[in-house]
Amino acid sequence: MCVSLPELLITLVGIEKVIPRFEDLEVFLQLLPRSATGERMNPYNSLWTGIVPGDGPREFHVILLDNGRTHVLADEESRETLDCIRCGACLNACPVYLQTGGHAYGSVYNGPIGAILTPQLQSMEYSRSLPFASSLCGACYEACPVQIDIPEILIHLRAQVNDTGGGPLQERIAMKAAAFGFEDVNRLEDLQKLARWLELPFEKDGSISSLPGMLAGWTAFRDLKPIPKQSFREWWRDREKGDAS
């Protein structure tokens, strides 16, 4: 779009950008500007069909790039990532992107599409946290002109992160502990009772405003409510006994 008068034109094209026929441009030239900037048409389009003596570039090279794309294609559950036309509508719709901005995604592809594309193109090595950078609200899916189900693919990638080792050590320990706690109702109730005792020293005026160690990171910005004196199960049992408060 921004190519004005190159004498030498080298175009790097991801293989998923190739469309079958010239006429298929009628689909993409209608979708792209409307979804990208809300215009009817890009102000300028330049179309080249090789080189023509006397006008346009004198040398024209096209480099068709795979770089992980056939790998994405092979995964049936996330292959539709390759349908993306890079319009950016999902970025503008995304509440996470609006708060964090583009640099937080650590690659040229940011926003919701970046969160699914970057982990797949980089084989997940450097972007294990990206699939989690979403509230799964689905605003991207609604905005996407080619209807890529981004939330579904995010969940698919989250599963892949877990299957290949999961998050940082502390997080994995915390998750294991939570699973252990929630596994058995008696165990959960015992843990609740224990927690009511443990939190006592930190509780002040009905809220917890400062916790020690790693948990201090949480309370630096927000208060925690203490665990209620009575759980729903406890209240239910008391009610059956006939002395519910």
Add this chain to the structure above:
Amino acid sequence: MSAREEILEQISRGLGERGPNRASEYASIPREYKVRGTSDPAARVELFLDRLHDYGATVYRCTNAEIAATITRALSLRNKQAILVAPAFPRRNLPAGFTLLDGASASYSELDQSAGVLTTCAIAIAVTGTIVLRHSAEEGRRALTLIPDYHLCVVYENQVVETVPEGIRAMSHFGTAPLTTISGPSATADIEMTRVKGVHGPRTLDVILAAGSL
């Protein structure tokens, strides 16, 4: 194995077993969008006018016989004494009393310093207010309409199609020439969705919409 073979093999492997006929698969893609226009010629031209106005272009309407006089009016209103002309711009439509410069021989810096350029176009698309150049001798090479800051373009009413698909299908017969589509004076809204003018081509676009045909 060459990179090309390797990629092609991985594509077929990635897609797995597929139906035997790619051509029929392509043919069965549903295309429920509007392909053919439904307006009559007058409404189609009105739609094109409306879009051009929306983009901030100045539009003049005239008959085929009045083109030269309308060019005189447009250039006078912009205080232009001299203008570059596409090499095969129809002679009979050239205005008298102006310095007409040969657009074919001008260097890039002459184009840059020029007052503007006068051309025709290949087709126009009403619904998007788009002018399509195929860079024939009537329209001049790409540089002629990209570098000067003012473009005066003559569009004949019968060159106007209604929809984008109609336009693209017409363009598919234009051979291998480079094509440029212009939708309003050059602008980009890429950055923070703010429209900035004069990024790719001329900041000022005047259009003469002439009844009849080239």
